[in-house]
Each structure stands twice: as C-alpha cells, then as structure tokens.
Amino acid sequence: MTNAAEPTASESEGSVSVEGRGHLLLIGLNRPAKYNGLTPTMMDELVDAFTRLDDDPDLWVGVVFGHGDHFTAGLDLPKFTALMEQGTRSVDDVADAPPASTPRVDPFGLKRWCRKPIVTAVHGITYTAGLELMLAGDIAIAADNCRFSQLEPARAIHATGGATIRFVDRAGWGNAMYHLLTSDEFDSAEALRCGFVQEVVPLGRQLDRAIEIAERIAQGAPAAVQATKASSRRFVTEGHQAAIDALAPTQAELTKTADYAEGIASFVERRTADFTGR
Numbered sequence: 001m002t003n004a005a006e007p008t009a010s011e012s013e014g015s016v017s018v019e020g021r022g023h024l025l026l027i028g029l030n031r032p033a034k035y036n037g038l039t040p041t042m043m044d045e046l047v048d049a050f051t052r053l054d055d056d057p058d059l060w061v062g063v064v065f066g067h068g069d070h071f072t073a074g075l076d077l078p079k080f081t082a083l084m085e086q087g088t089r090s091v092d093d094v095a096d097a098p099p100a101s102t103p104r105v106d107p108f109g110l111k112r113w114c115r116k117p118i119v120t121a122v123h124g125i126t127y128t129a130g131l132e133l134m135l136a137g138d139i140a141i142a143a144d145n146c147r148f149s150q151l152e153p154a155r156a157i158h159a160t161g162g163a164t165i166r167f168v169d170r171a172g173w174g175n176a177m178y179h180l181l182t183s184d185e186f187d188s189a190e191a192l193r194c195g196f197v198q199e200v201v202p203l204g205r206q207l208d209r210a211i212e213i214a215e216r217i218a219q220g221a222p223a224a225v226q227a228t229k230a231s232s233r234r235f236v237t238e239g240h241q242a243a244i245d246a247l248a249p250t251q252a253e254l255t256k257t258a259d260y261a262e263g264i265a266s267f268v269e270r271r272t273a274d275f276t277g278r
Helices: 040-055 077-085 128-136 163-182 188-194 206-217 222-238 240-254 258-269
Strands: 015-021 024-030 061-066 118-122 125-127 139-143 147-149 185-187 199-201
Touching: 015 040, 024 040, 024 206, 040 077, 061 128, 061 206, 118 128, 118 206, 125 128, 128 147, 128 163, 139 188, 139 206, 147 188, 163 188, 185 188, 188 199, 199 206, 222 240, 222 258
Parallel strands: 024 061, 061 118, 118 139, 125 147, 139 199
Antiparallel strands: 015 024, 147 185
C-alpha cells in the first residue's frame, strides 16, 4: 500500500494528516490506537484540510483515508456530548464561537461543500460518521474487509452527517430503512450492492486504487471537472430544471479558459491534453 505520511497521533485527541502529492491532497484520519475515533480536534483539522483543498487552485482532487487497521469507528461520543446537547453539528456552530469571515468547508457536505472531487478509501471498521464522511465524497473504494454500520439509533441518537439523506439517495427507501433502522453491520459486498461504494479491492490495495482514480480525475481540466460535479449536485439539491438551465451558461464560461483552447488543440492534434488549471 502507498506509504502516505503517517505522523504519531495523540491517543487522546488524534490528528488529521495532510500531504500534497502533485495536484492531489491526501487527508488521513490519524488516531489508530482508538480505531480513528473522531474527536472535536480531528473534526476541526478535517474541516481545515477540506477548506485547503477547496481554496487552493493547485489542488484538484482530494483522497481521504484512515491510518492503521481501520477507517474510523465514527465519533468518540463522550467528546461530542456538549455539542450534541447544544443542538450543533460542529465546533463552527457553537453560539460563542468566533464568526468566520468565510465559512469553512463542511466535510459532510451539508453546509459549504467542497467543489473538488473527493475519492475515499475505506477499510476495516467504517461506522457512523465514517460512513457518512465516505458518502459525502464522490467515489468510494472499499477494502474487502470493511465492516459498515450506521448504528446511531442503538445509541439513542440519530445520524446528523447526511446518512438519513444519502442512504435513500444511493440505495432507495427499502435498502436505506433496512440498514438505518436496524443499526446492523454489513460488509463490503452489501455496500457495493447498495451503491455506497464503487469498487471493492483486496485489503491493502484500497488507498493505492483511490490514488489511481484521483490521478485519473486530475488529468481532466479542473474547471470542467468541478463544473461536472456542480451540475450533478445542482440536480440533486435544486432539481431537474435548475440543472438544465445552468448547462449552457456554464459551458460558455468554460470556453473562456486556456484549458478549453488546450482541449481543442489536443483533439485536433490527437494527443493527450496538458491542462494547467487556467
């Protein structure tokens, strides 16, 4: 498996590793001794990493993964009790938090969403918020040893990171209710059947495969790739007609880029395009 940067994590609060690799940004959950259980500190660092990916014009695709033997067991619930009791989803929502001049990116895509494509590599335990983080991305590659569960009702709470929406969107009502209401554990084959993941690969191969796909995406013109993601998201969030209405104006904007000229030249010259993001 690709040896992405793996710094020593604090068992108490953990961390999120961030590694630039060409036009990719590798984002790693790093609290392996605690199954990468997410803490408020890790969530804050995750938000920063996603915001960096979205804001940096030289970063075109993100890859999310977990250090150690598992992707993540989800939220470390005792550390989030205060936030949940206040009816907030993140540290950014707390009433006495300093206002941000520009909202940071929500890794779960429920507020400011990341315009850049995100490929997620999961393995081992992928529970609750981890499953929601995966579904908030665009493409998911699962190792064949994954154990998935959206088990919030078994803890007397319900999912707030998008599972109640995306399970239905990806898998249909019956499949969604089957897994959401039973709080069951299911494997990689079932996740593939439901459309939660796009490929299942042998354990140890998931990160390499995610990087391969991210690099393939990064071969496209970044503005066109982002416009493609935005068009599909517009259909999901705003509806059929809104997506149609935006097609031609968006295309007109893309034709003003240097990458558009390069794309036409590469077509005429029958060669691979060399896009620069301009």
